[in-house]
Each structure stands twice: as C-alpha cells, then as structure tokens.
Amino acid sequence: xxxxxxxxxxxxxxxxxxxxxxxxxxxxxxxxxxxxxxxxxxxxxxxxxxxxxxxxxxxxxxxxxxxxxxxxxxxxxxxxxxxxxxxxxxxxxxxxxx
Amino acid sequence: xxxxxxxxxxxxxxxxxxxxxxxxxxxxxxxxxxxxxxxxxxxxxxxxxxxxxxxxxxxxxxxxxxxxxxxxxxxxxxxxxxxxxxxxxxxxxxxxxxxxxxxxxxxxxxxxxxxxxxxxxxxxxxxxxxxxxxxxxxxxxxxxxxxxxxxxxxxxxxxxxxxxxxxxxxxxxxxxxxxxxxxxxxxxxxxxxxxxxxxxxxxxxxxxxxxxxxxxxxxxxxxxxxxxxxxxxxxxxxxxxxxxxxxxxxxxxxxxxxxxxxxxxxxxxxxxxxxxxxxxxxxxxxxxxxxxxxxxxxxxxxxxxxxxxxxxxxxxxxxxxxxxxxxxxxxxxxxxxxxxxxxxxxxxxxxxxxxxxxxxxxxxxxxxxxxxxxxxxxxxxxxxxxxxxxxxxxxxxxxxxxxxxxxxxxxxxxxxxxxxxxxxxxxxxxxxxxxxxxxxxxxxxxxxxxxxxxxxxxxxxxxxxxxxxxxxxxxxxxxxxxxxxxxxxxxxxxxxxxxxx
Numbered sequence: 001x002x003x004x005x006x007x008x009x010x011x012x013x014x015x016x017x018x019x020x021x022x023x024x025x026x027x028x029x030x031x032x033x034x035x036x037x038x039x040x041x042x043x044x045x046x047x048x049x050x051x052x053x054x055x056x057x058x059x060x061x062x063x064x065x066x067x068x069x070x071x072x073x074x075x076x077x078x079x080x081x082x083x084x085x086x087x088x089x090x091x092x093x094x095x096x097x098x
Numbered sequence: 099x100x101x102x103x104x105x106x107x108x109x110x111x112x113x114x115x116x117x118x119x120x121x122x123x124x125x126x127x128x129x130x131x132x133x134x135x136x137x138x139x140x141x142x143x144x145x146x147x148x149x150x151x152x153x154x155x156x157x158x159x160x161x162x163x164x165x166x167x168x169x170x171x172x173x174x175x176x177x178x179x180x181x182x183x184x185x186x187x188x189x190x191x192x193x194x195x196x197x198x199x200x201x202x203x204x205x206x207x208x209x210x211x212x213x214x215x216x217x218x219x220x221x222x223x224x225x226x227x228x229x230x231x232x233x234x235x236x237x238x239x240x241x242x243x244x245x246x247x248x249x250x251x252x253x254x255x256x257x258x259x260x261x262x263x264x265x266x267x268x269x270x271x272x273x274x275x276x277x278x279x280x281x282x283x284x285x286x287x288x289x290x291x292x293x294x295x296x297x298x299x300x301x302x303x304x305x306x307x308x309x310x311x312x313x314x315x316x317x318x319x320x321x322x323x324x325x326x327x328x329x330x331x332x333x334x335x336x337x338x339x340x341x342x343x344x345x346x347x348x349x350x351x352x353x354x355x356x357x358x359x360x361x362x363x364x365x366x367x368x369x370x371x372x373x374x375x376x377x378x379x380x381x382x383x384x385x386x387x388x389x390x391x392x393x394x395x396x397x398x399x400x401x402x403x404x405x406x407x408x409x410x411x412x413x414x415x416x417x418x419x420x421x422x423x424x425x426x427x428x429x430x431x432x433x434x435x436x437x438x439x440x441x442x443x444x445x446x447x448x449x450x451x452x453x454x455x456x457x458x459x460x461x462x463x464x465x466x467x468x469x470x471x472x473x474x475x476x477x478x479x480x481x482x483x484x485x486x487x488x489x490x491x492x493x494x495x496x497x498x499x500x501x502x503x504x505x506x507x508x509x510x511x512x513x514x515x516x517x518x519x520x521x522x523x524x525x526x527x528x529x530x531x532x533x534x535x536x537x538x539x540x541x542x543x544x545x546x547x548x549x550x551x552x553x554x555x556x557x558x559x560x561x562x563x564x565x566x567x568x569x570x571x572x573x574x575x576x577x578x579x580x581x582x583x584x585x586x587x588x589x590x591x592x593x594x595x596x597x598x599x
Contacts, residue, residue: 009462016418016465017425017442018458019450031520032463038521039411042479045404045486052481053488055308055338056294056537057563062337076201080429089427092434092441 004032102127104589107173107267107321114172117161121154121172125216128174132218132265134597140240141250141260142176142219149185150174150216157214170328171214176266178257179220180227181312182301183207190303191223191235191253194424194431194452204301205333206270206312213328218266221256225454226421227277227305229253230526233517234456242285243595244553248510251281251526257315258285263595268325269315274305275409276506276530278313279542283505283556286544286588288316288573290326291530293563294537295340298333306416307338309409309534317589319543319574323347326566340564347570354571356579357391361572362498366402367529373508375548376555380504383545383557386579397494397501401486402532406524408483409531411467411476418464421457424449459520488536495562500572503529505542505556533560541569543577544588554588 004012006029013020013028020028074087083090102124105113113119129147136142157172177183180190182200189195203211210217224234232239232255242250243263250259257269258281271278273291282289290313297312304310314325326347333339363384369377384394426432426441426448433447453461467476494501506526516523533540538560545557557576561568581587 004466008466012462012465012469013458014446015469016461017422017445017449018453018461019443019446020458021450024455024458028459028462031459032466034521035410035459035463036466039407039476039480041407042404042411042483043475045401045407046479046482050482050485052478053484054481056484056488056535057338057340059295059338064334072201077428079201080198082426082430082432091427092439092444094441096440 004029004036103131103264106318107316107324110267111170111173111324121157121216122151124172125150125154125174125218128218128266135263135265135595138241138246138597139243139259139263139265139595140238141221141256141263141265143179143189143191143222143237143256144186145219146186146217150218153214153216168213170324172216173268174216174218174266175210175325176218176221176257176260176269177207177210178223178254178270178272180223180272180303181207181270182303183217183220186220188220188303189237190227191225191237192452192454192457193236194448195429196431198429202301205298205335206329207301209329221254221260221269223256224253225457226303226417227253227272227274228417228456228460230276230280230523231255231516233513234454236454239513242510244286244592245510246595248512248553249284251284251510253277254281254315258282258287258289261285261315261317262287262589262592267317268321270312270329271315272302272310272312273534274309275413275534276527278315279530279540279556279558280506280526282315282542284510284554286554286592288319288322288541288543290314290322290541290569291533291539292326292330292566293340293344293539295338296330296344296539296566298336298339300333300335304420306413307420308416309413311534318587319541319570319577320348320351322541323351323570342564344564344566347567350567350570351574354573354575356387356572356575359392359500359572360395360498361387361392362395362397362494362501364402364494364501364503365396365398366400367503371507371525371528372504373548373550375550376504376506376508379546379548379555380557383576383580384502386583387576390575390579395497397497399487399490399494399532401483401490404483405487405532405535406528408480408487409535410463410524411480412484412535414460414464415467415477416464418461418468421461424452456520484535487532491532491536491538491562500568501560503558504545505529505558509548509551509553509555529558538563539566539569541573543573544580546580546588547591
C-alpha cells in the first residue's frame with residue numbers, strides 16, 4: 001500500500017482545510033504511514049462477494065409527520081457566530097482578488 | 099454526611115424518596131466534593147453549581163408539597179461535555195468550541211431535566227471523543243482516582259473519574275469504540291454501550307455517526323439500569339432511533355440469574371496481548387459463573403482480528419465529514435490571518451489553531467480513506483469487514499446467550515506512555531470496537547484488582563442487538579457473586595483521593 005509522503009499529507013490537509021506546519025507534516029507523514037500500513041489489513045479480510053454494511057441496524061424510509069414546529073430565532077442562530085451583520089453570518093471574502 | 103456521596107444511586111433514591119435526605123443536601127455534598135477534588139482530578143470542565151442547586155430546591159419544594167415526582171428526581175448527575183446544554187458551555191474537549199453555549203439541549207439532557215435530576219456539570223473528554231486517555235483534551239487530562247498518575251480511560255475519562263471518585267453518583271457517556279466501557283474498566287466502575295439507536299443521539303456532537311451511542315456510567319449494574327430507563331427511548335429527532343421499546347433494565351437487573359446461561363468465551367479475545375493479571379481475573383470470573391450454574395462455551399469470531407483496522411478507516415472517514423462543520427462561520431473559534439485572507443484561509447488557520455494533534459491526524463486519515471482511487475480499497479473494504487463481524491456475532495449468538503471477554507487488555511497506564519504512539523493507543527479498544535461496528539450492546543463491570551499493580555480490571559458482556567436486558571440481568575448476577583467473594587463493592591477498595599496530592 002502506498003505510503004503517506006509529506007507532500008500527500010500537505011495535499012490532504014489542504015483538502016480538509018487545515019493549515020499545517022512543516023514539523024506537523026513530517027510527524028503526521030511518519031505516524032499516518034504506520035497507521036495506513038496497519039489498517040490496509042482490511043484488504044486481506046475480505047474474500048469473495050461480501051456486501052458492505054454502512055449502518056449497523058438497517059432502517060429504510062424513516063419518515064415523520066410533516067408538522068411545523070418552533071425553530072431557532074434568527075438571533076439564536078447567530079448567537080454563537082464569530083461575526084454577524086444585519087441578521088446574517090459575516091465571513092471573509094469568498095473569492096480571491098486575482 | 100461525607101459518606102453520603104459513596105452510597106449507591108439506588109440507595110440515594112430511596113433516601114430522597116423517604117425524605118431522609120433533601121436533594122439540596124445531596125447536591126451540595128457532591129458539589130463540596132467536586133470543589134475539593136476537581137482541581138486534582140479534572141473530571142469536570144464546567145461545574146453548574148447554581149443551576150444544580152436550583153433544580154434540587156425545586157424537587158425539595160415539590161416533595162414537601164406532596165407533589166408527584168419522577169423516580170430519580172433530586173439525584174444529581176454529570177454529563178459528558180459533548181452533549182449540548184443550554185445552560186452550560188459545551189466544548190467537546192476542544193479549543194475550537196471554547197465558551198460555546200448551545201441554543202438547544204440534547205434529547206438526553208432534556209430527559210434528565212424532565213426527570214428533575216440536578217446536572218452537576220460537564221465532564222472532560224479527549225477532544226471530540228478521539229482518544230483512550232483524556233490526554234487529548236484541550237483542557238488537560240482527567241486523573242484516575244485509584245492512582246492519580248494514571249489515565250482514567252477515554253474518551254469519557256471525565257465521567258469515569260467523576261463516578262469512581264464519588265464526585266457524582268451517575269454520569270452520561272458516549273461510546274464510539276469503547277469510550278464508556280474502557281474508562282469503566284480502568285476505574286472500577288460500570289459502563290454500558292446500549293444497542294445502536296436505543297438512546298437518541300440528537301444533540302450529541304457527532305464523532306462517527308454510524309458508531310456513536312450514548313450510555314450510562316455508574317458504580318454498579320442496578321444504578322446503570324436506573325439511568326438507562328430514563329434516557330432510553332424513541333426520538334423523532336434522530337432518524338436512527340429505534341421505534342420499539344427494549345423493556346425495563348431495572349427489572350432485568352433485579353431478576354438476573356446465571357442458571358442455565360450459555361456464556362460464550364471469544365477465542366480471539368481471550369489470550370494474546372492481555373496482561374496476565376487481567377487474564378487471571380477473567381478466568382476466575384468464568385469459574386464463578388460456572389459455579390452459579392452457567393455453561394461456558396468457546397466461540398470463534400475470526401473477523402474480529404480486522405475490527406481495529408476497519409474501525410480506523412470508518413471512524414476517520416465519518417469524523418472528517420462530521421467535523422467539517424467547524425469552519426469558523428456559524429459557531430466557535432475564528433482565526434484571521436494577516437493581510438486580506440479569503441474565507442478558505444480563515445478556515446484553514448482556524449482549524450489549525452482550534453484542533454489538537456489527534457483530531458488533525460484522524461481528519462487527514464479520513465480524507466485519505468475517502469479520496470478517489472483509495473475509496474474501494476480502504477473504506478469499501480472496511481464496510482465489508484463490518485458485515486463479516488456482524489456475521490461472526492450472529493454465529494456466536496447461536497451458541498451463546500452472552501459473549502464475554504476482558505474489557506481491556508491492560509489496567510490503567512501512566513500518563514504519556516502511549517501519547518506519541520497512536521497505534522499502541524488504538525489497541526486499548528481491541529475488545530470493545532466489534533460491538534460498535536455491529537451495533538450490538540455491551541457492558542463493562544468491575545472484575546477485581548490485577549495482581550501485578552493492584553489496579554481495577556473489567557469484564558465485558560456482549561449481547562445481540564436489542565437484547566440489552568441480558569447484559570443487565572447477567573451483569574447484575576455476576577456482580578452479586580463477586581461482591582460476595584470480595585465482601586464489599588470493588589469501588590470500596592479504592593484508596594481515598596487526597597486533595598493537593
């Protein structure tokens with residue numbers, strides 16, 4: 001199985017929106033390579049046609065009555081936000097200037 | 099009065115009901131003990147003094163007026179800090195949620211309030227419940243009351259040390275791979291992971307949604323049953339909630355017997371890698387059960403060998419998705435880098451500062467497991483292993499009514515021992531993980547003190563899905579046999595915790 005190189009760790013961290021330091025990249029690459037090597041054992045476990053289980057207790061079509069219930073007020077919904085403006089979440093620019 | 103805190107929850111309920119003790123007196127006794135010992139044990143991240151006493155006073159007033167009260171009214175409880183509470187900060191042990199006050203109560207918290215149980219506070223955990231020792235909490239580790247140089251287990255080490263240290267009579271935990279049962283084993287307490295879907299997960303900050311389950315933390319089986327009967331039940335807010343009733347666990351605990359019970363010893367979880375003292379105690383308990391009329395059968399679950407590997411693919415995959423919500427927009431921390439950064443750079447800087455090392459490791463691992471090209475080999479195979487493990491359980495339960503194993507391979511280890519070795523840390527959950535993958539219930543009960551170090555060990559009982567009653571019935575019967583042998587509760591062997599030690 002493939003090793004997690006520092007470059008791959010950097011790429012994965014960027015996909016996961018986590019800024020990482022060089023020291024973290026090196027440490028995670030080493031530790032995660034060992035973990036990946038170990039968990040790759042799952043490939044040896046399965047021979048033949050075995051269905052996948054995504055959910056331990058299968059349930060299908062879980063519905064409830066479509067009844068209107070009280071929900072959070074706008075003020076409540078914004079109460080934990082780091083920044084808000086005129087009843088909305090306020091964030092930094094979505095697009096780069098370039 | 100100081101000994102009041104050491105009584106079983108079931109006895110405290112009787113004292114409250116008969117009026118021998120008021121809820122304010124009882125709640126204050128636990129708050130006093132928290133004030134004295136929490137600086138050392140760090141079981142609680144937040145203590146809810148005012149709110150707990152207000153609930154207690156209301157119970158006392160209603161009782162004095164002769165009003166009808168719920169069964170556990172006035173009995174204090176501690177809640178793991180990954181359940182949302184509107185009157186206390188909810189951090190999940192992470193810096194990224196420091197100071198966050200949720201706008202709604204978790205369903206379990208709502209049920210505790212309806213039962214009128216004073217909530218003493220929020221207990222410590224490894225960050226987002228990722229860990230086996232509480233060493234990954236952003237707010238420092240909790241300590242094991244049996245030996246304060248050692249871990250109280252994790253992730254629910256705050257709840258286990260609170261209950262083992264008599265800082266609370268009962269606590270709520272959550273178990274994704276053993277986070278209730280492992281801490282119970284190493285602190286000499288009882289912990290239960292119910293059948294998946296038995297207890298609502300609404301308001302539980304999700305780690306791995308297909309594995310997480312909330313359950314009771316207690317000092318004996320009947321006490322755990324009392325709490326289970328309060329928190330179990332259908333909830334329309336959780337689409338995985340089981341619609342059917344699983345019956346009364348209190349009745350099960352009171353009617354338990356080992357006569358004619360087929361006890362299955364899992365071949366793959368009874369030998370290699372287990373501390374000799376832990377193994378010896380496990381074998382002694384098997385003998386005890388045989389004497390009480392049980393029949394021991396050996397069962398084989400060959401796929402359990404792959405359980406940890408499957409778990410450390412499924413869990414990070416689900417966690418990396420669940421933790422995407424911590425994005426600096428709607429709640430929690432925001433870190434804005436210099437200059438005029440875009441939101442993506444703000445998110446990345448926030449998550450760098452807000453998450454600890456284990457959370458970052460697992461998010462990166464999950465992102466890897468789910469990325470195209472690797473998905474089938476890792477996540478896909480892991481889900482197939484899950485099917486094989488369910489089949490192993492099904493075959494084993496053909497031959498046995500319950501399965502047993504030591505809960506954990508070792509007793510409590512010292513702080514720092516496994517901190518930089520994630521794989522060694524993951525092995526603590528070798529016996530507990532299969533139940534999470536299969537959705538089946540499990541209980542850990544105290545199983546004596548290991549000869550090497552005098553520290554608690556636990557025995558785990560596993561039952562088929564929806565058969566949680568068997569765990570309480572058989573667990574209570576075994577507990578009674580053991581207490582006969584010991585002449586007292588196992589927790590009574592614990593040394594007195596010295597404040598400022």
